[in-house]
Amino acid sequence: MRTTPNVSVDVVLLSLHQGKLQVALHRRARGPFQDCLALPGGYVHVDKDGSIEATAYRVLKQKTGLQPRYLEQLRTFAGPQRDPRGWSVAISHVALMPYEELRQAGDEVFHFHDVDGLPDLAFDHAEQIREAVRRVCNKASYSTLPCWLLPELFTLTQLQRTYEQIFGETVSRSTFRSRLGIKVAEAHPGESADQADILLATDQFQGGSQRPARLFRVNQLSLFKRACW
Amino acid sequence: MRTTPNVSVDVVLLSLHQGKLQVALHRRARGPFQDCLALPGGYVHVDKDGSIEATAYRVLKQKTGLQPRYLEQLRTFAGPQRDPRGWSVAISHVALMPYEELRQAGDEVFHFHDVDGLPDLAFDHAEQIREAVRRVCNKASYSTLPCWLLPELFTLTQLQRTYEQIFGETVSRSTFRSRLGIKVAEAHPGESADQADILLATDQFQGGSQRPARLFRVNQLSLFKRACW
DNA sequence: ACTCTTAGTTGAACTTTGCAACTATCTGAG
DNA sequence: CTCAGATAGTTGCAAAGTTCAACTAAGAGT
Structure with a gap:
């Protein structure tokens, strides 16, 4: 054998x-x-x-x-x-x-x-x-993979910190938000669960002792157009 | 066992x-x-x-x-x-x-x-x-991988055709060249074999019955900043 | 010398990005 | 009740990057 x-x-x-x-x-x-x-x-x-x-x-x-x-x-x-x-x-x-x-x-x-x-x-x-x-x-650097290091619902700031900790360097807030294609204004929950959306906005908020932050859920593993921050 | x-x-x-x-x-x-x-x-x-x-x-x-x-x-x-x-x-x-x-x-x-x-x-x-x-x-879409489908020395147009055949669609000539960071003017052969260069220009040309095209060699597997064409 | 064809460059319109200043909304102290 | 403090989220603009088209360059054949 x-x-x-x-x-x-x-x-x-x-x-x-x-x-x-x-x-x-x-x-x-x-x-x-x-x-x-x-x-x-x-x-x-x-x-x-x-x-x-x-x-x-x-x-x-x-x-x-x-x-x-x-x-x-x-x-x-x-x-x-x-x-x-x-x-x-x-x-x-x-x-x-x-x-x-x-x-x-x-x-x-x-x-x-x-x-x-x-x-x-x-x-x-x-x-x-x-x-x-x-x-x-x-x-x-080019996808929403880090979402799986967070609970199912998370705030944008939590997600940004996650990216920063993986990269070991800070990322600009607006770069981060535009990379993720955040457009909460139109993407109100319950509306079009758009397949193209990277993150899905929920109608839940997480309040500390400041303005509460909207909770998001990841739609699917999505890829960004750019691979550098 | x-x-x-x-x-x-x-x-x-x-x-x-x-x-x-x-x-x-x-x-x-x-x-x-x-x-x-x-x-x-x-x-x-x-x-x-x-x-x-x-x-x-x-x-x-x-x-x-x-x-x-x-x-x-x-x-x-x-x-x-x-x-x-x-x-x-x-x-x-x-x-x-x-x-x-x-x-x-x-x-x-x-x-x-x-x-x-x-x-x-x-x-x-x-x-x-x-x-x-x-x-x-x-x-x-984000690297020089297609270079390995060509002979060691190749022209830019040959490489562009290779990308187009892999993608199944044409790509703009200037998009292609800027994505590869072509700057032949300074990067004359024999000079600085810059580690950062994606392609290395040789001093050889391939002439058909038109203006001869410079032959290039791939430096190493390099990644682009953008992943979409 | 002229034309045809492909190689390579230049510059201007357009798009995207990154920063900073601004507004919004909550808590808690006085 | 009001105001300060803190974090969330938006907006607008300057800088950088991208794309397109028009231009110049260089060879071969007629």
Whole structure:
């Protein structure tokens, strides 16, 4: 019989906390890289997994009990060196979640670490995280991807802060709003749920001790015309 | 022993011919989908392949005797259904080559087909091609990717035609040139091989029976600021 | 020398962007 | 009740970038 590589799925679960992108890591209980920090991951179970995404969701469910709001295949990392047990294939994914949802799951198993200044990690997980962060940062520059790091309803200022934290620099308020095609005046809620609208205005507001800010909901993953801020 | 899925590598090799994107296909000699058209692909050989890219290059070398000028991982297609023999993993790649180089290899084994209007293909290869074309078209809109469909040296008009054929619509000449940041006046060859330059001007010209056009070489894969034409 | 054709440049109209000043709406203190 | 403070949201304009068309350049063939 021909030998075939081991196939596993890894998930780079990212969230935004304390103004930084953070990644979910756990400490390996056994096997190679014992006691080392690692990404959540697991082997494909050919008897019960109906797809790769199913494997990714199963792994996350087992470890955290939660479903991420956003999941996307990142890239497949493979080769003879990445696992001391031999040729292996890791189908890496990026997942995004608002931090509030993660807190509810408790952090007995998982801990969140800033994506920069990480300690040594198992396998090629450091490289996977680097590439995941690059993908998110890149995609944030031309799409509404960062919306999935926030709760379902959010204010424009919250979203702007999210972009700023991903980029690590401030963005102009009017640039931000025009990039998102905000035109609240006409786009009153209940009216035309326009397919072209990037964000959907709700009729709910979030009031602090100032003028309340309108809450928005993301329509779908939309792309901007420009990719630079 | 735990069962593990089969792992193979597929390559969507694209080229531009007769004003259309074309894909390399061969007819399967055996196995599932016998006599069906299929992408070049093969199993990972854990004893001789040093990486996934090595597998992809080996497969192409075996079939065509050529190295593509551009190779990039596309996405991993996996699941219990795509191969009748059971759970399988196909790490799909996109490769680009100028058509002239392909002609030299002869077409006993491979044939080129327009990417639209394809007949039934083996496995999920139709989906892989759809996604590869989408990736190329998308990446063409904001990068110099199409340069790898041309010979090493090319004229601006050739490159413009390449973009137009990928998009399926004409682009304005000045839009095209300003998007590429052409400023031949200062960028005379031999001078500053500026890292920021998208294209590098050579001092060679290609003359037809009109004014000869300067030949350019691509510097590196560069990204544009705007993503729409 | 003249014409035809394609290459490459220039400049002006138009559009988009980015900043700053302005108005709006809430809370809480006096 | 009013006013100050704070954040939300709008508007208008200057600067920068984009697109188009008209112009010049350079070769080949007649």
